[in-house]
Amino acid sequence: MELQAAKQKFIQSWGALGSSWGINRTMAQIHALLLVAPDPLSADEIMEELQISRGNANMNIRALIDWGLLFKTLKTGDRKEYFIAEKDMWEVMKCIITQRKKRELEPMLKVLDEISAVDGNAPEDQEFEKVIQDIKLFSSKADASLDTLLKADSNWFIGTFLKMIR
Amino acid sequence: MELQAAKQKFIQSWGALGSSWGINRTMAQIHALLLVAPDPLSADEIMEELQISRGNANMNIRALIDWGLLFKTLKTGDRKEYFIAEKDMWEVMKCIITQRKKRELEPMLKVLDEISAVDGNAPEDQEFEKVIQDIKLFSSKADASLDTLLKADSNWFIGTFLKMIR
DNA sequence: CTTTGGTTTCAATTTTTTCAGAAAGTTTAT
C-alpha cells in the first residue's frame, strides 16, 4: 500500500470508528489527520485536507482541545495557530476514558442515587431495591477502578495486563 | 420517591444512557424494564408498558437475546414467550464488553493490519509507521486484556480492583 | 481608529438514526 493511500485509509477508518467510540466522525478524522501529520497543521490546512467547513473544523478542534487530545502551537512570526495531536496512546486512552466516564458513568450514578431514595418497603419492593443496589455497587466500583486506572501510569498498565494475559 | 415513579425513572434513565453506551434507547429501556420486573413479561406486555410498536419491540428483544442480555422462558400451557433479563451485573457487563469489543476494537485492529502493509520506506514514512505501530501495540494489548477480563470471574474483578482502589 | 488575519457563534440544512405500522412469514395446536 502507498503511504498516501495508507494515511487516507487510516483517517477514514479512524473517523468511521470514532462514531462507535462516542466521538463524532469529524472529530475523529481531525485527530487522525494530526496523528499522522509530520508537522503541525493550521485550521485552514485541516479544512482543506478533510474538505470540511470552517465552523465544523473550528468546533471540533475546540472539542479536541477540551478533551486534551490536541494542543495549539505557534510559529514565530506567524499569527496563525497550529495544532498537534497528543501522540502518546496511553495519554489518548486516558483522555477518552475521562470523557466517557463523565458522560456515561457519572450520570448513571447520579440517577441511581436519586432512585434509591425510594421509600416504600412492601415485600415486592425488595426485588427492585436489590437490583438498584447491585447496579449501584457495580457502577461505583467501575467508577473507582477507572479513576485508579487514570492515575496509574503507562508502565503499570502494561505490567499488570501483561501479567493478566499470561 | 414512590416505587412506581422510581421504576419509571430508572427505565427512562437507563434508556437515555443507553445511547451513549452504544445501545439504542428502546433496547436499553426493554432491558431496564425487565431488570426491575418481578416476573417475566411477554412481548405484548413490553409493548404496552413502553408504548412501542410490535416491530420495534420484536427487533430489540431479538437483539437483546443475541447480546445475551435476555432469555426466553415459557409458561406451561401458554404459547406466548416470556422474557427475563440477565440480572447479574457482572454478566451484563461481560455481554456489553463482548459486543463493544467486537464492534469497536476488532475492526480497528483489522484496519491497522491492512495499513501497516505500507511499503514505502522514505525517512518521512518512519513517523507514520511508528504511530501506526504504537496504536497497534496498544490496541492489541487492550484487546487481549479485555479477553482476559471476560474469562475472569466476578470475584477476581472485585478483588483486583478493590486492591487497586486502596 | 481602521484594516487584516483569524476565530467563534448560530440559524438553516443535510445526513443519519430510530421507529411505527403494514404486510408477509412462522410455528403450533386442533
Add this chain to the structure above:
DNA sequence: ATAAACTTTCTGAAAAAATTGAAACCAAAG
C-alpha cells in the same frame, strides 16, 4: 389443512445529530 398467536422484514415518517455558510467578533499592526 386451517386458524390463531407470534415473529420478521419493509418502508416512509419523524426525530436527532452533524455540517455548512455567513455573519459577528477579536486582537494585532499600521
